[in-house]
Amino acid sequence: MITADGLTKRYGDKTAVDAIDFTVRPGSVTGFLGPNGAGKSTTMRMVMGLDHPSRGSVTVNGRAYRDLPAPLHEVGALLEAKAIHGGRSAYNHLLWLAKSNGISRKRVDEVIGLVGLGEVARKRSGGFSLGMGQRLGIAAALLGDPGVLLFDEPVNGLDPEGIRWIRTLIRNLAAEGRTVFVSSHLMSEMALTADHLLVIGRGRILADTGMADFIARNSAAYVRVRSPHAAPLATALTGAGWAVSPGSDDDRTALRVEGATAKQIGDLAGAHGLYLHELTVVNASLEEAFMRLTADSVEYHARIDQPIPAGV
Numbered sequence: 001m002i003t004a005d006g007l008t009k010r011y012g013d014k015t016a017v018d019a020i021d022f023t024v025r026p027g028s029v030t031g032f033l034g035p036n037g038a039g040k041s042t043t044m045r046m047v048m049g050l051d052h053p054s055r056g057s058v059t060v061n062g063r064a065y066r067d068l069p070a071p072l073h074e075v076g077a078l079l080e081a082k083a084i085h086g087g088r089s090a091y092n093h094l095l096w097l098a099k100s101n102g103i104s105r106k107r108v109d110e111v112i113g114l115v116g117l118g119e120v121a122r123k124r125s126g127g128f129s130l131g132m133g134q135r136l137g138i139a140a141a142l143l144g145d146p147g148v149l150l151f152d153e154p155v156n157g158l159d160p161e162g163i164r165w166i167r168t169l170i171r172n173l174a175a176e177g178r179t180v181f182v183s184s185h186l187m188s189e190m191a192l193t194a195d196h197l198l199v200i201g202r203g204r205i206l207a208d209t210g211m212a213d214f215i216a217r218n219s220a221a222y223v224r225v226r227s228p229h230a231a232p233l234a235t236a237l238t239g240a241g242w243a244v245s246p247g248s249d250d251d252r253t254a255l256r257v258e259g260a261t262a263k264q265i266g267d268l269a270g271a272h273g274l275y276l277h278e279l280t281v282v283n284a285s286l287e288e289a290f291m292r293l294t295a296d297s298v299e300y301h302a303r304i305d306q307p308i309p310a311g312v
């Protein structure tokens with residue numbers, strides 16, 4: 001279990017993490033979702049004792065990282081850009097880590113097998129691809145068989161096979177009862193792996209919710225209707241038991257109808273002799289829901305209405 005309590009990190013006058021409270025529970029994957037610069041990496045670094053909170057605290061199984069008697073056995077992490085000596089083989093890197101933490105050579109072989117690096121483990125890791133580097137980072141995180149695991153943007157830059165492998169691994173680790181905390185800036189990625197969702201923007205928690213709930217609330221389809229007879233149509237639709245709301249702030253002919261199919265709406269309009277100018281089924285995407293939620297907390301908005309200057 002990971003628990004943050006008023007966790008805050010300031011860099012000069014920049015507040016990267018702003019008094020956040022959350023709990024990451026065992027047996028499920030908790031997604032940590034936020035746009036670039038939201039504070040995900042800073043939070044994860046504080047969990048791992050690599051950065052110190054300016055205020056508040058974050059604990060793993062009730063203790064700050066520095067107070068864990070055997071940290072590698074309690075928590076493992078795949079954070080960004082691993083510092084591994086390129087001249088050293090994956091095997092020797094893991095063996096060195098294992099030895100300095102009282103972990104057996106047998107466990108080194110085990111984790112190498114687990115991440116599928118058996119064939120290349122004795123080669124110098126300097127020639128490793130990004131995917132192999134990620135696997136090595138994960139092997140190191142798993143070395144002490146910890147109950148708590150953190151992955152910071154683990155699928156970034158990987159090919160589809162690597163992405164699928166990491167997703168499966170993450171889900172399996174949670175199914176074994178471990179606490180799994182995974183960051184991403186992609187809603188679609190979280191929808192595939194996470195059971196629970198913590199959304200962060202500008203250092204603050206914007207949502208703390210079950211994934212199924214988030215999907216149910218945000219991806220429901222609705223039908224957009226435009227009619228020159230919007231008012232009587234709205235009355236008829238409401239009378240039939242469907243939820244009707246204005247479809248637009250500046251178009252009074254537009255309605256948003258929930259719970260009815262396009263056919264039901266068309267039939268009802270026909271039965272009342274009301275004209276329709278549009279009947280469109282709209283599937284809200286989760287990515288849009290996430291963008292709406294974090295719209296005010298994105299650090300750098302791209303101006304899509306501005307032409308890109310020539311020569312850029």
Ligand SMILES: Nc1ncnc2c1ncn2[C@@H]1O[C@H](COP(=O)(O)OP(=O)(O)OP(=O)(O)O)[C@@H](O)[C@H]1O
Pocket residue numbers: 011014015016034035036037038039040041042043185299
């Ligand atoms: N060492 C540092 N010194 C100064 N500012 C920092 C430092 N580390 C992070 N920041 C700032 O803190 C904020 C949060 O950064 P952080 O890397 O935690 O965000 P993130 O959600 O992980 O984003 P990304 O997906 O881009 O990695 C950003 O505005 C960043 O510029």
